[in-house]
Amino acid sequence: MITKLGILTSGGDAPGMNPAIRGVTRYALDKGIAVEGILRGYEGLLRQESILLDQRSVGEIIHRGGTMLRTARCEAFIHEDAQRQAVDFLRSKEIEALIVVGGDGSMKGAQCLSRLGMPTITIPGTIDNDMPGTEYTLGFDTAVNTVLQSVNKIRDTAYSHERVAVVEVMGRHAGFIALHAGMASGAEAVLVPEHDVSLEELCNRLYESHQHRKLSSIVIVAEGAMSGSDVVSYIKEHTYLEPSLTVLGYVQRGGAPTALDAILAGLFAQKAVDCLCQGTVNVVIGLLQNRLVATPYTETDRMHFSIDDNMYNLLHQLGK
Numbered sequence: 001m002i003t004k005l006g007i008l009t010s011g012g013d014a015p016g017m018n019p020a021i022r023g024v025t026r027y028a029l030d031k032g033i034a035v036e037g038i039l040r041g042y043e044g045l046l047r048q049e050s051i052l053l054d055q056r057s058v059g060e061i062i063h064r065g066g067t068m069l070r071t072a073r074c075e076a077f078i079h080e081d082a083q084r085q086a087v088d089f090l091r092s093k094e095i096e097a098l099i100v101v102g103g104d105g106s107m108k109g110a111q112c113l114s115r116l117g118m119p120t121i122t123i124p125g126t127i128d129n130d131m132p133g134t135e136y137t138l139g140f141d142t143a144v145n146t147v148l149q150s151v152n153k154i155r156d157t158a159y160s161h162e163r164v165a166v167v168e169v170m171g172r173h174a175g176f177i178a179l180h181a182g183m184a185s186g187a188e189a190v191l192v193p194e195h196d197v198s199l200e201e202l203c204n205r206l207y208e209s210h211q212h213r214k215l216s217s218i219v220i221v222a223e224g225a226m227s228g229s230d231v232v233s234y235i236k237e238h239t240y241l242e243p244s245l246t247v248l249g250y251v252q253r254g255g256a257p258t259a260l261d262a263i264l265a266g267l268f269a270q271k272a273v274d275c276l277c278q279g280t281v282n283v284v285i286g287l288l289q290n291r292l293v294a295t296p297y298t299e300t301d302r303m304h305f306s307i308d309d310n311m312y313n314l315l316h317q318l319g320k
């Protein structure tokens with residue numbers, strides 16, 4: 001059994017990272033495994049910045065968004081030289097395995113370390129929900145609820161002024177946030193990277209609704225599909241409707257994790273440490289059909305999940 005593990009958070013922060021750090025640390029310590037927290041993701045491995053964690057160092061964080069270990073995007077880490085340097089640092093700290101909490105990019109980084117002989121396990125943490133090997137990533141539920149609260153407020157003013165409220169949300173490569181927030185808020189339409197965007201079709205739909213006495217509408221645009229301001233310009237140019245624009249931005253990344261994110265973070269943490277103890281390494285932890293699983297990195301290529309097309313169609317059907 002290993003005697004010391006390392007943990008870091010990487011990529012965009014996500015609510016749920018803190019409860020995951022807490023879960024890994026306390027569960028591992030309980031099994032007699034020491035825990036070193038690496039600061040600022042892969043950047044911290046290269047800058048050799050870490051702290052030894054005990055039960056108390058992870059107190060008062062379960063309800064906080066962000067990550068107490070800080071996070072970073074580290075371009076230099078894609079080079080093998082840098083990865084070798086990181087492995088040397090981990091070994092110098094007597095760390096026998098590393099738990100990475102992050103998104104798809106961070107998982108690729110973890111995979112590189114595994115190839116160089118440092119066992120790793122990835123816990124999915126990204127608001128985008130765009131990771132292979134899991135139907136659910138930490139932070140997604142909190143982000144969707146944050147967007148929902150904002151859209152509900154925007155709806156009040158859109159209704160009062162009889163406007164089309166265009167709301168731009170995060171998601172460079174995936175439309176999960178847009179679709180789920182759109183479904184929950186009763187949006188008229190969502191524009192997502194997974195589907196071709198036809199602004200002409202959108203305007204026809206809005207125009208038709210308006211003629212049927214629906215005097216205000218919500219359109220949610222994932223940043224990866226198109227910019228919200230382009231959608232607003234098009235509507236202004238091609239219809240008599242009055243569009244407004246809200247770009248939600250980083251508000252979506254912060255805030256206390258929802259119960260789902262905090263609970264799942266604890267369960268992902270337990271699964272990760274149990275896997276390490278059993279020698280199951282170089283895997284990503286995930287939730288598949290409501291079961292906790294660990295999938296080898298090498299098998300994740302065929303395990304990419306996309307947005308639910310039924311939900312996409314239903315949203316447009318119900319939003320009329």
Ligand SMILES: Nc1ncnc2c1ncn2[C@@H]1O[C@H](COP(=O)(O)OP(=O)(O)O)[C@@H](O)[C@H]1O
Pocket residue numbers: 010011012042072073074075076077078079102103104105106107108109110112125126
């Ligand atoms: N192909 C790769 N090889 C090695 N490291 C990578 C690779 N892709 C991403 N990373 C590392 O993971 C970090 C986080 O990735 P990024 O895609 O920005 O966020 P996320 O993990 O949240 O999706 C990057 O800044 C980089 O250090």
Ligand SMILES: O=P(O)(O)OC[C@H]1O[C@](O)(COP(=O)(O)O)[C@@H](O)[C@@H]1O
Pocket residue numbers: 011012013073103104105125126127128170171172223253
């Ligand atoms: O913080 P940055 O570098 O501006 O990145 C913004 C991006 O990060 C995210 O919030 C989260 O993405 P990752 O979890 O993949 O890092 C995206 O939705 C958004 O496009």
Ligand SMILES: [Mg+2]
Pocket residue numbers: 011103104105126128130
């Ligand atoms: Mg990502």
